[in-house]
Amino acid sequence: MIGRLNHVAIAVPDLDAAAAQYRDTLGATVRPPQPEPDHGVTVVFIELPNTKIELLHPLGEGSPIAAFLAKNPAGGIHHICYEVDDILAARDRLKAAGARVLGDGEPKIGAHGKPVLFLHPKDFNGALVELEQA
Numbered sequence: 160m161i162g163r164l165n166h167v168a169i170a171v172p173d174l175d176a177a178a179a180q181y182r183d184t185l186g187a188t189v190r191p192p193q194p195e196p197d198h199g200v201t202v203v204f205i206e207l208p209n210t211k212i213e214l215l216h217p218l219g220e221g222s223p224i225a226a227f228l229a230k231n232p233a234g235g236i237h238h239i240c241y242e243v244d245d246i247l248a249a250r251d252r253l254k255a256a257g258a259r260v261l262g263d264g265e266p267k268i269g270a271h272g273k274p275v276l277f278l279h280p281k282d283f284n285g286a287l288v289e290l291e292q293a
């Protein structure tokens with residue numbers, strides 16, 4: 160059911176410093192900061208030949224990554240995002256298998272303008288999983 164690895168997300172305490180490190184030290188292509196108020200984060204995408212890195216920083220009150228950064232003040236890998244051909248079919252199959260779909264269970268529009276859903280990390284080996292409509 161899951162397809163390509165769309166991105167690996169890293170929560171960072173200093174977005175500018177992390178973006179500069181990927182650009183200047185690692186020599187990667189770094190996109191401009193992108194506020195995502197509906198998700199409570201600002202993102203910077205790093206373009207790699209085979210996938211993307213999504214740098215995440217809290218935006219506004221009640222950001223879903225605030226607790227994660229409080230527990231991991233130096234930052235850390237926050238989630239992995241897989242593409243699926245049919246996000247509603249994927250959701251229903253996962254729910255039937257007992258996985259917890261986060262939020263109200265309805266897809267939201269993600270950073271690429273496509274529907275996304277999140278699955279509880281405790282149901283996936285301690286890794287928060289994002290699904291994105293391909």
Ligand SMILES: CC[C@@H](C(=O)O)C(=O)SCCNC(=O)CCNC(=O)[C@H](O)C(C)(C)COP(=O)(O)OP(=O)(O)OC[C@H]1O[C@@H](n2cnc3c(N)ncnc32)[C@H](O)[C@@H]1OP(=O)(O)O
Nearest residue numbers: 195198202223226237261269270271275277280285286287
């Ligand atoms: C930009 C849009 C979009 C895109 O298009 O790419 C994005 O990526 S948005 C990214 C940010 N959005 C989200 O993360 C939404 C989904 N997340 C959530 O709903 C919550 O963050 C959460 C996963 C339910 C955690 O909620 P929280 O209030 O932080 O609960 P706890 O701190 O109590 O955590 C419970 C439990 O889970 C562990 N945990 C939390 N986050 C992670 C994580 N990222 N990876 C692995 N494990 C995680 C946490 O440590 C707790 O464990 P215990 O302490 O053992 O109970």
Ligand SMILES: [Co+2]
Nearest residue numbers: 168213240289
């Ligand atoms: Co993401």
